[in-house]
Amino acid sequence: MKTYFIGDLQGCHAQTLTLLEHIRVAANGPYRLLFAGDLINRGPASLATLRHVYALAQQGLADSVLGNHDLHLLAVVNGIRAAHASDTLDEILAAPDRDELIGWLRSRPLVLQQDGHLLVHAGLLPQWSPQQAQELSDEVSGMLAGPDWVDFLRTMYGNEPAAWDDSLRGDDRLRCIVNAMTRLRFCTADGVMDFKMKESGTAPAGSGLMPWFDVPGRRSADATVVFGHWSALGLRLEPNLIALDSGCVWGGKLSAVCLEDRSLLQVSCPQFQQAGGKKQK
Template sequence: MKTYFIGDLQGCHAQTVELVEQIQATANGPYRLLFAGDLINRGPASLATLRYVHALARQGLADSVLGNHDLHLLAVANGIRPQHASDTLTEILDAPDREELIAWLRCRPLALQHQGHLLVHAGLLPQWSARQALALSGEVSAMLCSDDWVAFLRTMYGNEPAAWRDELQGADRLRCIINAMTRLRFCTADGVMDFKMKESGSAPPGSGLLPWFEVPGRHSASDTVVFGHWSALGLQLRPQLIGLDSGCVWGGKLSAVCLEDRSLLQVDCPTFQQHSGKQ
């Protein structure tokens, strides 16, 4: 069986179907699809995209990690956050199957491991090994799949604590985990997260900021980490690192990489959104 990692869909349904059809033709046999999160929002067909991935998952063909836009949907659906002007979530919120879709989405993990590859939407703090990241993902999943999930969502937002400490507890601990795995791009060498830099693939000289995957001594460096979220960085195919957000919703491409041979499949995408500074 071949496994394909797929970048941020962001509600681009037609391009998702086209890419999956490419995969089906190329795999020429059993396949599994692992999506890097942000299945919905900003693109023109968030409901159709979510239904499509959900159907694939019910067939045992796919799974996904949670992205920041997926979490935003959960908050909007429960009246915790307002919709933004660029959101394309109304169809989901008004859908007759919204509760089924939301119930499936909220129980997606923040991190998945498959054959030595760790999939996460955004990034990992330098103190975390792949094993620890999976355990921390499990802590968040336990809360989001519990009866207390809506109450937790009310505590989820905020930029603090900006650095990891093993002794963190409660909402602070879970918020730090979520922020790293769904929002992180840059951090300092000792793992203090920055959330201001959004439109650049490199930090200003002298800022002390590094892409999270370039922090010296990163504990997850021995595993191949696969991530999305960073369209300004673009496609990255490096030893031990695969970056999959090639800007589909911004007029770039939707990308899939085969785990077994690193082959790349891509679909061209129209410009559905202009860059606003919030990606």
């Protein structure tokens, strides 16, 4: 069976269907789909996209990690966050199967491991080994699956603590895990996260910042980390790194990479959003 990692869908349903058909033909047999999160939002068909991935998951053909937009939907559904001007969540909020879809979404992990590959939406702090990252993901999953999950969402937002410490407990610990795994792009050499730099794949000279995967000695370097989230970085295929967000919703491409042979499949996408959140179509 072949496994395909797929980048941020962000509600681009027609392009998702086209890419999945390319995968079906290329696989020429059984296959599994692993999505890098941000299944919904900003694209034109968030509800249809979420329903389609959910149906695939119910058939045992797909799974997904949580992205920041997926968590945003959970917060909006529960009245914890207001919808943004660029959100395309109204159809989900009004859907008759909303609770079923939300129940599945909140049961998704932050990390999935498959054959030496670790899938996460955004990134990993340099102190985390793959095993520790899995354990930390499980902590958050346990909270989201429990009776206090809405209370957890109320405490999830904020940029502090900006660095990991094994002694972190409670809300601070969970917030740091979520921020790294769903929002991280740049950090310092000792793992202090920056959330201001979003529009570039490189940090300014002298800033002390670097892409999280370039931190010397990061403990996850022995695994191949697969992630999305960073459209400004674009597609990157390296020996121990696969960056999959090729900017579908921004007029780029929707990308999938086969775990077994690193073959790349892509679909070109219209520009549904531009910088500043103004919709194009």
